[in-house]
Amino acid sequence: MNKFYRHSVLSLLIVALFAVYGCSSDNGSNGAASGTSSGASGASQAAEPAADNLATELRFPLAQQVPTLDPHLALNTNVYVTLNIFEGLFAFDENFNPVPMLAESYDLSEDGKTYTFHLRQGVKFHNGKEMKAEDVVASLNRWKTLTGRAQASLGDSEFTIKDDYTVELALAEPRNDILSQLSHVLNNAAILPKEVVEAAGADGVTEYIGTGPFKFVEWKQDQYVHLAKFDDYRSVDAAPSGLSGKKEVFLQDVIFDIVPDSATRFASFLAGTYDYVDLTLDNLPQVQGLSDVTVDKILGSDINLVFNKKSPLFSNVKYREAVAAVLDDDEILLGTVSSPDLYRLNPSYMYPENTTWYSEAGQDNYNQKNPDKAKQLLQEAGYNGEEVTLLTTKELGGSFYNATIVVQKELEAIGVKTKLDITDFATLLKKRADPNAWDIYVGLFTMPSTPSQLLYLNPTYGFADDAKLAELNKALTAAVTPEEIKAANDALQQYEWEYLAAVKIGDTYSQRATRSKLTGLVTLAGYPNLANVKLSK
Structure with missing residues (x-):
């Protein structure tokens, strides 16, 4: 009993x-x-x-x-x-x-x-x-x-x-x-x-x-x-x-x-x-x-680039690696929030304040700013000018759109042909669920409290249907002691930086005024x- x-x-x-x-x-x-x-x-x-x-x-x-x-x-x-x-x-x-x-x-x-x-x-x-x-x-x-x-x-x-x-x-x-x-x-x-x-x-x-x-x-x-x-x-x-x-x-x-x-x-x-x-x-x-009036700066959302793992290109991890290699996260974050005071670099999919789940595993693949490496990976993958669809919206204060157009510029600079699909947010949500409608989605995410709440590690969101990823997620949620949690968490994040269901860009702040x-x-x-x-x- x-x-x-x-x-x-x-x-x-x-x-x-x-x-x-x-x-x-x-x-x-x-x-x-x-x-x-x-x-x-x-x-x-x-x-x-x-x-x-x-x-x-x-x-x-x-x-x-x-x-x-x-x-x-x-x-x-x-x-x-x-x-x-x-x-x-x-x-x-x-x-x-x-x-x-x-x-x-x-x-x-x-x-x-x-x-x-x-x-x-x-x-x-x-x-x-x-x-x-x-x-x-x-x-x-x-x-x-x-x-x-x-x-x-x-x-x-x-x-x-x-x-x-x-x-x-x-x-x-x-x-x-x-x-x-x-x-x-x-x-x-x-x-x-x-x-x-x-x-x-x-x-x-x-x-x-x-x-x-x-x-x-x-x-x-x-x-x-x-x-x-x-x-x-x-x-x-x-x-x-x-x-x-x-x-x-x-x-x-x-x-x-x-x-x-x-x-x-x-x-x-x-x-x-x-x-x-x-x-x-x-x-x-x-x-x-x-x-x-009091002005407050509040840590609110992180920015991630999510791949459609069922798209013709990004089902191949080489293409995902190429995108991760070229990204200049400072440029993307600054283009999103317009001030260095309103963002921070962070290689973890969790926040540093979240001491139980924060990890720096895999950080060598973060913020690489390496267009030459990206071009080499594209060549190895056999890229032949296929068009990449970036799904975005100008709603929600324009943050999604602003981040996406910087990513678009960085991809175009290494020879990737792109197009923007700009919709209202409700339509974006419907299209994001369709594996035939997009290739890349750049979005702001409400902070999770555990890695199991990271949507892009789920098969239904960006289609991260991967056996090892599922196994590592299962091991993480079954961990009990602090030592077990740390080991399982590091293993999950290390693999995510290799599998690349998504690429972490950084964390953003917002500002508010209160009388x-x-x-x-x-x-x-x-x-x-x-x-x-x-x-x-």
């Missing part, structure tokens, strides 16, 4: 296996006006406003259209909204440790294969129904069918009901990434009422009912999404951190305005419509001298937690 170990809220944070994202020296906040800071998460800090001086409505600008409010399908800008409506069993703290939210605790069997989740009791959905195991099981079994990284981790395993407040997950093999998968912000493993899940169609759920601090009110396409305070919200009793911990709601209404034009967003900030806005280098000087009247705003990888936010009148 297997022994079970009860993991309390406090003891969970102690388990080294899941301490996947080590603290940086500066965690993304700066109380001085017009100062800068860097880090994965950030919180606005200023003097606390008096209770009778609090505004009840916050307007928050979004840089992109909202295609869905289904949390299991949500990517990019829609996550800004959904993370404030929905919650999961676990959520990341500011250091990307998974922390219980709707789960009170969990048990892990001695063989590492069976997770038993104990649910908090008395948690209500926005429709007044109490959350129970049937809702959790329906939600998570749907989530795992819609999310590639969840499918890779869970396989055919399903969540099952033990009793009204207990859910079990029995895996075929031990895996060390389950809690991180349940905490990830993209395609979030959110819990919805069973009946909402069962009524969902191919386009997603039609009712947006969660357990979060804000409830859905109205979505006016291409204009705004309106949320309101959920008066019956049941918070956990733990210190707030990242997307986890205590959530106390001081706002009555939040309006997410859809404002794709960056100049319009910034002008509205200057006019006082918004108290928070993303910054470009061009408008940075206009806020640096304002005494009531001093807005306090308590926390972001994680750029995504906002609007609980605990106060806004002075």
Whole structure:
């Protein structure tokens, strides 16, 4: 008979296996006006406003259209909204440790294969129904069918009901990434009422009912999404951190305005419509001298060049090696963010702050800047002027496009014939899933907390269908001790720099401006937690 170990809220944070994202020296906040800071998460800090001086409505600008409010399908800008409506069993703290939210605790069997989740009791959905195991099981079994990284981790395993407040997950093999998968912000493993899940169609759920601090009110396409305070919200009793911990709601209404034009967003900030806005280098000087504005620099996304391993050319590793050899990562990063202060070189597929999973294995193949080697590899591969399609979009602030045109220039310089396929982001996602539609895709990726969340190591994303890669991924997720994890992690990254499912370019930062009247705003990888936010009148 297997022994079970009860993991309390406090003891969970102690388990080294899941301490996947080590603290940086500066965690993304700066109380001085017009100062800068860097880090994965950030919180606005200023003097606390008096209770009778609090505004009840916050307007928050979004840089992109909202295609869905289904949390299991949500990517990019829609996550800004959904993370404030929905919650999961676990959520990341500011250091990307998974922390219980709707789960009170969990048990892990001695063989590492069976997770038993104990649910908090008395948690209500926005429709007044109490959350129970049937809702959790329906939600998570749907989530795992819609999310590639969840499918890779869970396989055919399903969540099952033990009793009204207990859910079990029995895996075929031990895996060390389950809690991180349940905490990830993209395609979030959110819990919805069973009946909402069962009524969902191919386009997603039609009712947006969660357990979060804000409830859905109205979505006016291409204009705004309106949320309101959920008066019956049941918070956990733990210190707030990242997307986890205590959530106390001081706002009555939040309006997410859809404002794709960056100049319009910034002008509205200057006019006082918004108290928070993303910054470009061009408008940075206009806020640096304002005494009531803080400027923060936030570590947010990394840039990777992904190959279509089913394309006629890049199914051959020699062609992938040629591209890796020619890339000048400084040039690509500078062309993307326009300032050396807003990027850093990094040979690892994980961030240096992530002390458990960071590795420098294979770094000799990083940032080679060697066009002669690239030309030689093209010759060895038999290149004969075939056209290479680079898939990109001008949406999302132009970052994808800017990075891609620099890559295009570098490829053309060694004689590779290229063409750009420029689409809207929704079309790009559809084309990226088609092995006949593209050759190279350069994109920005939300930081992962474990290597198993690296999409391009998955057969369904760029078609990295390689037996050795799958074997190394399996060994990595089964590792237990720090020594085993390091050895398996180094082996995986070393092979990835040889197999080249993707080429790491570097890490990027973004900048934001926050007025001093807005306090308590926390972001994680750029995504906002609007609980605990106060806004002075």
